[in-house]
Amino acid sequence: MLLIRCPYCEEERPELEFRNAGEAHIARPTDIASISDEDFEKFFFIRSNPKGLVFERWRHVHGCARFFNAARDTVSDKFLLTYKAGEPKPDASTLHAEGGPAAWANRPPDQLNEKPKAKRSTKGEA
Amino acid sequence: MAKIATAVRNPAHSGKSVGGQGVALKVLEPASRLSLRARPDAVAALSKALGLTLPQKPKSSAAKAGRTALWLGPDEWLVIDEAGGDPVADCASVKGLHSAVDVSHRNVAIAVTGAHAAATISSGCPQDLSLTAFPVSAASRTILGKVEIVILRTGEDTFRVECWRSFSDYVWGFLSEAARDS
Numbered sequence A: 001m002l003l004i005r006c007p008y009c010e011e012e013r014p015e016l017e018f019r020n021a022g023e024a025h026i027a028r029p030t031d032i033a034s035i036s037d038e039d040f041e042k043f044f045f046i047r048s049n050p051k052g053l054v055f056e057r058w059r060h061v062h063g064c065a066r067f068f069n070a071a072r073d074t075v076s077d078k079f080l081l082t083y084k085a086g087e088p089k090p091d092a093s094t095l096h097a098e099g100g101p102a103a104w105a106n107r108p109p110d111q112l113n114e115k116p117k118a119k120r121s122t123k124g125e126a
Numbered sequence B: 001m002a003k004i005a006t007a008v009r010n011p012a013h014s015g016k017s018v019g020g021q022g023v024a025l026k027v028l029e030p031a032s033r034l035s036l037r038a039r040p041d042a043v044a045a046l047s048k049a050l051g052l053t054l055p056q057k058p059k060s061s062a063a064k065a066g067r068t069a070l071w072l073g074p075d076e077w078l079v080i081d082e083a084g085g086d087p088v089a090d091c092a093s094v095k096g097l098h099s100a101v102d103v104s105h106r107n108v109a110i111a112v113t114g115a116h117a118a119a120t121i122s123s124g125c126p127q128d129l130s131l132t133a134f135p136v137s138a139a140s141r142t143i144l145g146k147v148e149i150v151i152l153r154t155g156e157d158t159f160r161v162e163c164w165r166s167f168s169d170y171v172w173g174f175l176s177e178a179a180r181d182s
């Protein structure tokens, strides 16, 4: 089971207490009635869905019930950082996107016994 | 002459208990419960009205004279009064913006007691219930199996498990099975 750090409970808690709540940092248009259908579609439906680093909203629904934000690697399923709702989006280059144990386990079977590669800088990626 | 109708209250699972090897379960007496939401500026006045200091630290609780306040979230508390008081009425005089809802009959409380109490709850609760991570007076909303519960550790070997009334059959059954296995 994954342990997710809740920034309000200030500790790591089991993933069963959490719910994913979609992509983070999507600003609601200030005057939603006046925007075009295309802009509304972009705001309402279109999500980035990259492979790798994503910024997501999560909710500690069976704990403090708070929404917060998380930076997660979709390949390794590793949470790189969680932070309170309303705090600025962290700079991707400061996050260490190195896959942890989960990334190791997700390797194809013929690579499972390979030694993990030495840590490298993630600057300029993501 | 008008007939006087009196309703008889039948608390859910009233008086049920199960004793096992190293753990005992008991459905607790009905209590007054308050679901309280408030911003920081109203907390001091609410604490004064309730007669105890609302805890501000995550996973903590405060108790005084038969009344316990459990921290559930940064602006949310569950106040349980077992001394016959009315915590909702006590909050009525507080001027600051807050929400105080009587949820007395929404919950059923089960005491889990004994050396295997933590192991019994852990059979369906993913939180770390060791004394280091979950000390006496620690409190938390979490899950048991497929339902949401609130746990309060009242002693090293004693927990109070609060669940919603409609989930109480499930929780009682789950804990009874777990007590047998623990």
Ligand SMILES: [Zn+2]
Pocket: A006, A007, A008, A009, A010, A060, A063, A064, A065, A066
């Ligand atoms: Zn939380």
